[in-house]
Amino acid sequence: xxxxxxxxxxxxxxxxxGVTVIIVLLMQLLTPAQRAAAYIRSExxxxxxxxxxxxxxxDEPWYVQYGLWLQRLSEGDWGYSRTTxxxxxxxxxxxxxxxxxxxxxxxxxxxxxxxFLGTAAALNRDGFIDQFxxxxxxxxxxxxxxxxxxxxLVIFYGLLGWFEPGRISTEYxxxxxxxxxxxxxxxxxxxxxxxxxxDIALDALRHLVLPVITLAxxxxxxxxxxxxxxxxxxxxxxxxxTARAKGLQTTVxxxxxxxRNALIPVITLSGFVMIGLINGxxxxxxxxxxxxxxxxxAQAALSLDYASVLGxxxxxxxxxxxxxxxxxxxxxxxxxxIRYA
Amino acid sequence: MSDDPxxxxxxxxxxxxxxxxxxxxxxxxxxxxxxxxxxxxxxxRRNPLAIVGLIIVVAFAVIAIAAPVLTTPSRSCLRxxxxxxxxxxxxxxxxxxxxxxxxxQTPDTCYMMPRVGYSPxxxxxxxxxxxxxxxxxxYDIFYGLLWGSRTAxxxxxxxxxxxxxxxxxxxxxAGYLGGxxxxxxxxxxxxxxxxxxLVLALVIVMVLxxxxxxxxxxxxxxxxxxxxxxxxxxxxRVKELEYVTGAQSIGRRPxxxxxxxxxxNAIGPILIVASLDIGSIVLTAAALSFLGxxxxxxxxxxxQMISFARNWILGPPGQPLAYWYTSFWPGLVIVLxxxxxxxxxxxxxxxxxxxxxV
Numbered sequence: 001x002x003x004x005x006x007x008x009x010x011x012x013x014x015x016x017x018g019v020t021v022i023i024v025l026l027m028q029l030l031t032p033a034q035r036a037a038a039y040i041r042s043e044x045x046x047x048x049x050x051x052x053x054x055x056x057x058x059d060e061p062w063y064v065q066y067g068l069w070l071q072r073l074s075e076g077d078w079g080y081s082r083t084t085x086x087x088x089x090x091x092x093x094x095x096x097x098x099x100x101x102x103x104x105x106x107x108x109x110x111x112x113x114x115x116f117l118g119t120a121a122a123l124n125r126d127g128f129i130d131q132f133x134x135x136x137x138x139x140x141x142x143x144x145x146x147x148x149x150x151x152x153l154v155i156f157y158g159l160l161g162w163f164e165p166g167r168i169s170t171e172y173x174x175x176x177x178x179x180x181x182x183x184x185x186x187x188x189x190x191x192x193x194x195x196x197x198x199d200i201a202l203d204a205l206r207h208l209v210l211p212v213i214t215l216a217x218x219x220x221x222x223x224x225x226x227x228x229x230x231x232x233x234x235x236x237x238x239x240x241x242t243a244r245a246k247g248l249q250t251t252v253x254x255x256x257x258x259x260r261n262a263l264i265p266v267i268t269l270s271g272f273v274m275i276g277l278i279n280g281x282x283x284x285x286x287x288x289x290x291x292x293x294x295x296x297x298a299q300a301a302l303s304l305d306y307a308s309v310l311g312x313x314x315x316x317x318x319x320x321x322x323x324x325x326x327x328x329x330x331x332x333x334x335x336x337x338i339r340y341a
Numbered sequence: 342m343s344d345d346p347x348x349x350x351x352x353x354x355x356x357x358x359x360x361x362x363x364x365x366x367x368x369x370x371x372x373x374x375x376x377x378x379x380x381x382x383x384x385x386r387r388n389p390l391a392i393v394g395l396i397i398v399v400a401f402a403v404i405a406i407a408a409p410v411l412t413t414p415s416r417s418c419l420r421x422x423x424x425x426x427x428x429x430x431x432x433x434x435x436x437x438x439x440x441x442x443x444x445x446q447t448p449d450t451c452y453m454m455p456r457v458g459y460s461p462x463x464x465x466x467x468x469x470x471x472x473x474x475x476x477x478x479x480y481d482i483f484y485g486l487l488w489g490s491r492t493a494x495x496x497x498x499x500x501x502x503x504x505x506x507x508x509x510x511x512x513x514x515a516g517y518l519g520g521x522x523x524x525x526x527x528x529x530x531x532x533x534x535x536x537x538x539l540v541l542a543l544v545i546v547m548v549l550x551x552x553x554x555x556x557x558x559x560x561x562x563x564x565x566x567x568x569x570x571x572x573x574x575x576x577x578r579v580k581e582l583e584y585v586t587g588a589q590s591i592g593r594r595p596x597x598x599x600x601x602x603x604x605x606n607a608i609g610p611i612l613i614v615a616s617l618d619i620g621s622i623v624l625t626a627a628a629l630s631f632l633g634x635x636x637x638x639x640x641x642x643x644x645q646m647i648s649f650a651r652n653w654i655l656g657p658p659g660q661p662l663a664y665w666y667t668s669f670w671p672g673l674v675i676v677l678x679x680x681x682x683x684x685x686x687x688x689x690x691x692x693x694x695x696x697x698x699v
Contacts, residue, residue, distance in 0.1 A: 018532035022541075029548050138390070138687075142680035144624050146631045146647055147672040153654045154668055159661045279539040283628055287651070297540070298632045301547045309547055316540050324535065 004332045008325050015324075019317040023310060024066045030306070032058040038079040038307035073314070079307025083300040088311035091296060096315075097186025098167070099285070099292035103277050105208055106215040110273060114220040115266065118227025119259060125232065133224060140221030145280050149214040149287035156210060163210050165288045172200050211288045215280045219273045226269050231262040260334075267330050274323040278316050385688055394684025401678055405494045408487040409443045415455035421448035452488055453639050454480040463653055463667045474666040476649040480639060482666065486674050488641030493678060496557055496626045497619030503561035504622075505615050508568025509604070515569070516576030517599050527573065530566040538563040538625060546634040553636040560625050568615055575607035582606075617689055620682025627675055643678075646671035 027035060036052040045052070053059055057068055072078075078088035121133035156162045167188060168176075175181070184194050189208070192201035234240065235258050243253045282294035289295070293312060300308030376382060385391055404411075410433055414422075422439040424431045431437040443451065456479040457469050466474045472483040515526040533541070545559035579585065580603055588602045629635055630644030638645075649667060656663030 015532060015535060018529065019536055022532065022536070023544065026544055026548055138680070138683065142683050143676050144627065144679065146628060146644070147668075147675055150647060150650055150654065150668045151672055154662070154665065158654045158656065161661075275535075275537045278537040279628075282539055282543070283631065286632060297543065301543050302633045304547060306547070309544055313536070313540050313544050316537055317535070320535050320537065 005329055008328050012321055012325060015321050016317065019321075020070070020314060021066065023313055023317075024062060024069060027306070027310070028062050028065075035306065037304070038310070040082075041080045078311045078314075081296075081300065081308040081311070082305045083296060083303060083308050088307050091308070092293070092311060092315055094186070095291065095293045095296055098188070098290070099281055099294060101187040101189065102208065102211055102215065102285070102290065102292060103281060105212045106219070106277060106280075107273075109212065109216040110219040110223055113216075114223025115227050115263075117220075118224040118266075119231060121224070121228045122231035122235065122262075123254060130228075133228065137221040137224040137228075140217045141225070143217065145214055145218060145283045146287060148217055149210070149284055152210045152214060153287070163206055165207075165210075165290070167207055167291050168200065168203050169207075172203055176200075207288075207290075211284050211290055214287070215277065215284045218280065219276050222276070223266060223269060223273065226265050227262065230265040231258060234258040234262040237261075264331070264335060267327060267334065270330075271324050271327040275320060278319065388688050390684050391688030394681045394686075394688065397677055397681030398685055401490050401681065402494065404487060405490040406444075408491050409447070409451070412484045412487050413455070414443075414451050414484075415453060418448060418451035418453070421450050447491075452492060452636075452641050454485045454488070454641050456639075457481055463664045465663075465666060473670050476646060476667050477653065478639075478649075480646075480649070482646065482670055485641045485646050486643070486670060489643045489646065489671070489674065490678070492553075492636075492640070492642050493623045493626075494619070496553070496560070497623050500557050500561045500564060500622045500626075501615050501618055503557070504564035504618075505568050505612070507561065507565035508615075509572050509608070511565070512569035512572025512574075513576050513599050513604060516573035517580060517595065517603065523573075526569075530569050533563070533566045536563075539628060542625065542629055543632075543634065546629060551634060551637065553640065553642075556626055556629060556635050559629070560622055563625075564618065564622060568611065571611045571614065572607065575611060576603055579603045579607045613689055614686075617682060617686035620679045620686065623682075624675070624679050643671050643675050647675070 032053045033049050035058045036049045036056070039052050039056060040046065040049075056072075058065065060068075076089055078092070080086075081088045081091050084091045117133045117136070121130040124130050153165065157164055181195055181197070181200075182191070184191050188204040189201050192198070192204055235254075237258075240253060240258050243257045244250075248257075278294075281292065282298050284290070285292045285295035286298045293315070297309055297312040299305075300312070414432070419425075419429055419432075422432055422442055424439050428437075428439075431439040432443040434440055442448075457464070457471055457475050458479045460475075460479055461477050463477050464471075464475045464479070466472060469475045469479075469481075471481045473486070474482050476482060476485075511526050511530065515523040515530075541563050542559040545562055546555055549555040549558065576599070585598060585602050588598050593601075626635065627642070627644030627647070630642050631648045633648065635644055636642050647668065650664070650671065653664035653667045655661070
């Protein structure tokens with residue numbers, strides 16, 4: 001197991017290298033002056049562009065620029081975000097917990113609903129539940145995130161007034177701004193509870209309901225489909241029939257023999273779910289005006305804020321690489337054949 | 342255009358992926374009849390969801406083709422068609438050259454939604470005199486939806502085309518040559534897949550600038566890797582067949598072997614799977630356009646129409662759903678479009694049994 005993980009860890013920098021090279025090569029489509037914009041902090045610096053190009057050596061061949069860029073990245077100089085008016089790294093640190101809060105809460109329904117309904121459908125093949133789940137998953141899979149988000153807002157914000165967009169209500173923003181509210185983790189719900197402010201925690205949770213549903217729908221639908229079909233495959237295997245023939249209880253056969261093997265394709269998919277969540281976060285946060293990384297990246301792309309978009313892209317690349325590593329390790333844990341291959 | 346999901350007419354490449362038992366359909370009638378009565382088609386026809394998908398997609402294709410005749414274009418569109426106020430209906434006249442120009446060489450101005458006034462507030466159908474109302478700034482929703490389906494097919498077909506070309510180039514090279522070239526190309530492919538598509542497309546559109554062409558380039562740049570994988574897998578399978586070895590042994594150059602012998606027999610199922618991606622490609626395009634990274638303002642494009650609706654979620658006090666039409670119609674159309682392609686895609690992937698990781 002140890003060598004397996006070690007081997008995977010070696011792959012990590014290689015993938016990171018490849019992804020960042022792609023991004024830096026794309027940036028070569030810009031002029032050096034445009035690339036220099038990533039390091040400009042105020043309008044007064046506009047006439048210093050030649051100096052900035054000199055200082056950061058932005059007119060050198062791309063591989064020199066790549067090396068220098070990597071070096072600056074490792075030194076913590078990720079450029080300056082004009083969208084948030086602070087260094088890119090600071091914005092990443094500030095906004096990451098906010099997005100993580102949304103994504104983590106979205107993973108729960110994705111896994112829970114997806115696996116639960118997928119299993120239920122497969123065990124009741126062609127029954128009512130199965131038909132219901134199949135229709136549900138086809139619709140969930142076909143509703144684009146941005147349509148879903150807008151429709152939810154029209155109904156639950158416009159018509160019913162139950163939930164609002166944004167992170168927390170204005171009254172609490174004012175209260176927090178007045179001081180006395182400690183930020184421990186950066187995740188609003190947890191911080192509020194640690195501060196003993198359960199009213200704020202509840203308010204923060206209320207603001208998360210619609211974004212979480214929006215973000216989770218597509219992904220749950222996918223997990224549901226894969227879970228259903230792979231469990232159906234597993235149920236028709238010889239070892240399941242053998243287990244039944246031995247006289248084992250149906251629930252034991254389903255749980256221990258069939259479902260465990262059926263989970264392997266679901267784990268494969270979970271790497272893609274991670275990618276789907278990152279894509280979804282950009283859209284969902286924009287719709288719900290939720291102050292996370294995705295909203296920042298979308299805003300930055302609109303205002304040609306290269307430093308921010310690059311920072312976001314590099315960050316997501318790292319997240320995806322780590323997620324894929326976790327998926328691989330999980331594989332190894334579940335399926336010994338992979339460990340020893 | 343490839344809105345027709347039928348198998349390519351020549352040979353029976355699709356059959357080759359089926360188990361041996363299925364590969365002997367009755368040899369009666371022409372290829373069309375044979376194809377219709379083939380086992381995989383029978384399976385397809387028995388699947389009601391697939392039929393629903395087919396109907397939806399065909400309906401969208403018909404709407405996309407007929408859009409010019411069903412709507413009244415703006416004045417600048419008429420001008421670009423060479424029509425004056427007196428001959429304004431010329432684009433509906435089959436004998437008029439303007440009709441063919443509208444159909445096959447549509448000027449970009451015709452894709453622009455006509456504006457019914459310039460009111461910043463959306464107007465419902467009754468007061469605006471349009472079929473489905475207007476968005477803010479007076480853009481005609483009905484026109485946008487119909488011409489949007491044209492935009493959708495245009496984006497879908499072109500992106501799939503470019504993506505396939507790139508995918509075939511990379512996949513066939515990797516699969517045929519093998520060795521370290523295969524390794525390098527496929528690892529590169531893996532890396533592109535590893536970056537979330539929307540993020541990469543975001544970077545590309547930002548660098549290239551906003552326009553529908555750049556939007557298509559960006560999406561093609563994230564779409565090709567999965568085709569490359571598919572092509573490589575099929576090439577690996579076909580390249581071991583005897584007639585390929587035969588072609589090699591009579592001294593055909595590698596390029597000739599790949600293009601004349603391997604690709605024609607490897608490409609059939611891939612073409613179908615790729616064209617079924619049109620749904621998800623249009624979805625990505627609409628998402629980017631929703632974020633403001635799509636075609637210019639006023640271009641008939643569903644994503645942009647949804648983004649217009651963002652500011653009109655709340656109605657005036659007492660009428661919470663006053664502007665429902667701004668988000669309902671474009672949303673419904675996108676959902677139906679994606680649903681149709683997903684249903685169709687599901688059924689065909691089942692029938693063809695093509696998988697990505699060969």
